[in-house]
Amino acid sequence: MESLRWILLGVGVLVIAGVYLWSRRPTRTPRVEPRVEPDTQPEPGDFDIGGDSALESETFSQVEPPAAEAEPRAWPDAIDQELEELSAAIKEERAGDPAAAAAHPPDAVEKIIVFYLIAPRGEPFSGTHMDRAFTELGLEYGDMQIYHRMAPGSFRRPVFSIANLTEPGTFDPAALGHFTTPGLSLFLQLPAPIDSLKAFDDLDDTAHRLADILGGELRDETRSPLSRQRIDNLREEVAEFERRQKLKHAGR
Numbered sequence: 233m234e235s236l237r238w239i240l241l242g243v244g245v246l247v248i249a250g251v252y253l254w255s256r257r258p259t260r261t262p263r264v265e266p267r268v269e270p271d272t273q274p275e276p277g278d279f280d281i282g283g284d285s286a287l288e289s290e291t292f293s294q295v296e297p298p299a300a301e302a303e304p305r306a307w308p309d310a311i312d313q314e315l316e317e318l319s320a321a322i323k324e325e326r327a328g329d330p331a332a333a334a335a336h337p338p339d340a341v342e343k344i345i346v347f348y349l350i351a352p353r354g355e356p357f358s359g360t361h362m363d364r365a366f367t368e369l370g371l372e373y374g375d376m377q378i379y380h381r382m383a384p385g386s387f388r389r390p391v392f393s394i395a396n397l398t399e400p401g402t403f404d405p406a407a408l409g410h411f412t413t414p415g416l417s418l419f420l421q422l423p424a425p426i427d428s429l430k431a432f433d434d435l436d437d438t439a440h441r442l443a444d445i446l447g448g449e450l451r452d453e454t455r456s457p458l459s460r461q462r463i464d465n466l467r468e469e470v471a472e473f474e475r476r477q478k479l480k481h482a483g484r
Contacts, residue, residue, distance in 0.1 A: 343473050345420040347439045348451040357446050359408030365445040369438055377402035381434060383425040392420040392435045428474040432467060
């Protein structure tokens with residue numbers, strides 16, 4: 233099996249997981265303020281002592297305090313199981329392909345970078361607008377019905393991929409004229425077919441250019457606004473990953 237398929241398999245699970253987690257993101261319960269009636273004084277003779285029946289006719293409602301916003305949920309067991317099954321399937325197929333097994337040893341470390349691009353509330357991204365943006369940025373529609381940044385050369389492996397944030401995470405180019413989405417997921421899986429830092433910088437640049445073109449907000453893997461500090465931290469992590477990969481290959 234070609235190495236492209238393994239990359240796409242991994243991205244496929246990420247698409248499913250990202251869409252699932254985003255669709256189950258916690259929402260803030262609107263605060264309900266109790267209504268306070270004007271203070272009125274009863275007129276003499278207005279009191280009616282009617283025993284228990286008078287008290288029973290009264291209805292009291294208690295305003296519950298608003299629920300605190302939940303922390304981001306952990307991956308459900310179903311996603312964990314799917315990842316384990318995918319990993320086992322990849323290892324099994326690599327075992328039957330010597331070239332692939334050499335390129336991806338069983339103990340190969342993988343790192344995932346995930347960005348979200350979220351449309352303004354009530355203003356989803358239009359398919360027509362996205363199509364123009366993808367074309368302008370050189371992104372290609374392909375395997376798994378999502379868009380990719382393809383590596384140069386004859387191997388044509390994805391450097392990173394872009395999926396629809398809503399289920400099932402795919403795009404239909406023929407229907408983009410009638411399509412809208414609240415957001416996009418951008419995935420980079422390391423090791424990439426090019427230098428890891430170059431791949432990350434390309435992802436970062438493309439994500440920000442998409443945000444400028446489409447008018448969306450970038451968020452990190454925790455769905456927090458993507459800050460410059462977070463980008464710098466991620467870049468340091470990618471650089472460390474690349475360093476360890478080179479040391480591992482040098483020791484063989």
